[in-house]
Amino acid sequence: SWHEKxxxxxxxSTFNQVGRDISKPVSVRVLxxxxxxxxxxxxxxxxxxxxIDLSCIECFSDERLNFFRIRFDCPMKxxxxxxxxxxxxxxxxxxxxxxxxxxxxxILKEPGLLESTRNLLRFRIDDTSAVPNDAPNLPDKFAAFxxxxxxxxxxxxxxxxxxxxxxxxxxxxxxxxxxLRYAVYLPEDYDKNKQYPLLIHxxxxxxxxxxxxxxxxxxxxxxxxxxxxxxxxxxGNCLAEATMDEVLSDIYRTFNVDKTRVSAMxxxxxxxxxxxxxxxxxxxxxxxxxxxxxxxxxxxxxxRNMSIxxxxxxxxxxxxxxxxxxxxxxxxNPNYSLIExxxxxxxxxxxxxxxxxxxxELTDCRINEFPDEIDFTVINNRHLKAYxxxxxxxxxxxxxxxxxxxxxxxxxxxxxxxxxTGLNIKIPPQITAETIRITINQTQTLTYNRKxxxxxxxxxxxxxxxxxxxxxxxxxxxIYHGMGLLDVFMKPVRIINLKPESEPMSRTALKYSSPxxxxxxxxxxxxxxxxxxxxxxxxxxxxxxxxxxxxxxxxSISDYLKDKSVIGMNAEGFxxxxxxxxxxxxxxxxxKHSENAExxxxxVNSNDEKMYSQNFFTRxxxxxxxxxxHPYLNNAALIFWERKYYRIFEYGCDxxxxx
Numbered sequence: 001s002w003h004e005k006x007x008x009x010x011x012x013s014t015f016n017q018v019g020r021d022i023s024k025p026v027s028v029r030v031l032x033x034x035x036x037x038x039x040x041x042x043x044x045x046x047x048x049x050x051x052i053d054l055s056c057i058e059c060f061s062d063e064r065l066n067f068f069r070i071r072f073d074c075p076m077k078x079x080x081x082x083x084x085x086x087x088x089x090x091x092x093x094x095x096x097x098x099x100x101x102x103x104x105x106x107i108l109k110e111p112g113l114l115e116s117t118r119n120l121l122r123f124r125i126d127d128t129s130a131v132p133n134d135a136p137n138l139p140d141k142f143a144a145f146x147x148x149x150x151x152x153x154x155x156x157x158x159x160x161x162x163x164x165x166x167x168x169x170x171x172x173x174x175x176x177x178x179x180l181r182y183a184v185y186l187p188e189d190y191d192k193n194k195q196y197p198l199l200i201h202x203x204x205x206x207x208x209x210x211x212x213x214x215x216x217x218x219x220x221x222x223x224x225x226x227x228x229x230x231x232x233x234x235x236g237n238c239l240a241e242a243t244m245d246e247v248l249s250d251i252y253r254t255f256n257v258d259k260t261r262v263s264a265m266x267x268x269x270x271x272x273x274x275x276x277x278x279x280x281x282x283x284x285x286x287x288x289x290x291x292x293x294x295x296x297x298x299x300x301x302x303x304r305n306m307s308i309x310x311x312x313x314x315x316x317x318x319x320x321x322x323x324x325x326x327x328x329x330x331x332x333n334p335n336y337s338l339i340e341x342x343x344x345x346x347x348x349x350x351x352x353x354x355x356x357x358x359x360x361e362l363t364d365c366r367i368n369e370f371p372d373e374i375d376f377t378v379i380n381n382r383h384l385k386a387y388x389x390x391x392x393x394x395x396x397x398x399x400x401x402x403x404x405x406x407x408x409x410x411x412x413x414x415x416x417x418x419x420x421t422g423l424n425i426k427i428p429p430q431i432t433a434e435t436i437r438i439t440i441n442q443t444q445t446l447t448y449n450r451k452x453x454x455x456x457x458x459x460x461x462x463x464x465x466x467x468x469x470x471x472x473x474x475x476x477x478x479i480y481h482g483m484g485l486l487d488v489f490m491k492p493v494r495i496i497n498l499k500p501e502s503e504p505m506s507r508t509a510l511k512y513s514s515p516x517x518x519x520x521x522x523x524x525x526x527x528x529x530x531x532x533x534x535x536x537x538x539x540x541x542x543x544x545x546x547x548x549x550x551x552x553x554x555x556s557i558s559d560y561l562k563d564k565s566v567i568g569m570n571a572e573g574f575x576x577x578x579x580x581x582x583x584x585x586x587x588x589x590x591x592k593h594s595e596n597a598e599x600x601x602x603x604v605n606s607n608d609e610k611m612y613s614q615n616f617f618t619r620x621x622x623x624x625x626x627x628x629x630h631p632y633l634n635n636a637a638l639i640f641w642e643r644k645y646y647r648i649f650e651y652g653c654d655x656x657x658x659x
Contacts, residue, residue, distance in 0.1 A: 236273030380482025
């Protein structure tokens, strides 16, 4: 205990003190928590109350945090010593916390403060307020808060203007409402009115923050360098992409970035993120430099129009094999360079992939927005654009779509395509004629007059397979196609448990709130909010994807979702395509969001809440990496019935057992 006059009172108990020699006195030291300055020495005995008079110590100050460590060095029966340590404060914790909050609030009232600096202080207020008074890390939290306040006051941090050097950028994520941070390094002589290239470093994990590497990159560079965390070892999966997009939006909003000179790099999980994001969105990057990461073989052809500096080692066998399996497609790219690091195991690649010469090559590259040829394969309806081509949709029952587009003269475009419902063409500048011929699959030729109709061509495929000029039917577009149940994680998520008193359903809600991945560290650092039916934030629900857990509850939400569901469900069983299936079930299905076309709803319903504990995919949510089709999760619906799993790839397709 602590007395306001500076008397520390306590007693060392013998409870759980196995091996200690309680007959001997215990030496006591009081030290400054941060500097280890010694303020007091003495001794006490076990089971005897003691008082330590610290009132004469002249160390209390309004300018410091006034935390101290009291250390008891206890003699052991074997002659050694072991210590017990506690922290104490020269003033009530509440007072220290309030002093910090008041100082932060004072600074927040100053005009012209940068939004990232405001967010830093708001984060510190929330962070320290959430820490219990007896938490062992409380003094460290307070110290970080104090250091940040001092940094803002001294302008060591960017207070009202960004300057050259390293900056930590804080923002409140819309994905799950948590405070997050990323790091940027601004070049020498940074000028907010000047455009800069952007080099993205995809972090290995949530906490991978290589500040020394960023400084090395940024030294005498003319580029902005950004370290983007991915909420764990997520290898660029759908949830990681949502976070990456959120950070990029903040960077584009805050800094003057030349979007034609964006490049990316990363190692291991970060390397996989660079590979896969470039494959899915090839016109987003001018160049990439991955190292020791997996890529998706089916999409390797998408990379043919960007520069690639690929650092790999044959000794890193799995990742080397992954690259070699794609070499036939990668070698089609004249700007692909394989940099072979012989005799380097995977962990050693992490020491060499940072290369200033490669960084210079990356930031010098510029996106060719209108290449003569485009080879583009898509595996879902979330990633449909490549340069001057945008696919309308993958056809309903297909797992992928592909298009090869070529400028074949100043008045002609050749298209080879399959499994797509249509496409948009932004006419490349190489096409100068007013009348344009578009040849499709060598069997059709369409004529387009740009003088009368503009520079954007829309082509649709009819039910007989023929193509014609026309507008896309957005009503029939399923944004979740190819992503299936996982599509919900592409956007901010809110979870609604319609029966919060159910233990199995509440466990599922918690699992979905913090899903995992299948990497060496399975944690994904996300925490989606969970709502009960009576406390739903309707604004949040309208602007987020939703996961709704139901057990045929009597509620307007349940009735609405059942009405929207293709699969009919009731207490006895379910129906699909006119066939009835009786017995206990647990059905997961993806549904369009009525309020937001960019969001979806994962609707989980059962006629027996115990099924939530029996269905593996309601006991765990393990989010895989992009690329290969997941036989369970990349479907519009997954049905657990009679101890077996059945999938519906897309509504209208047959219900098939997953074996």
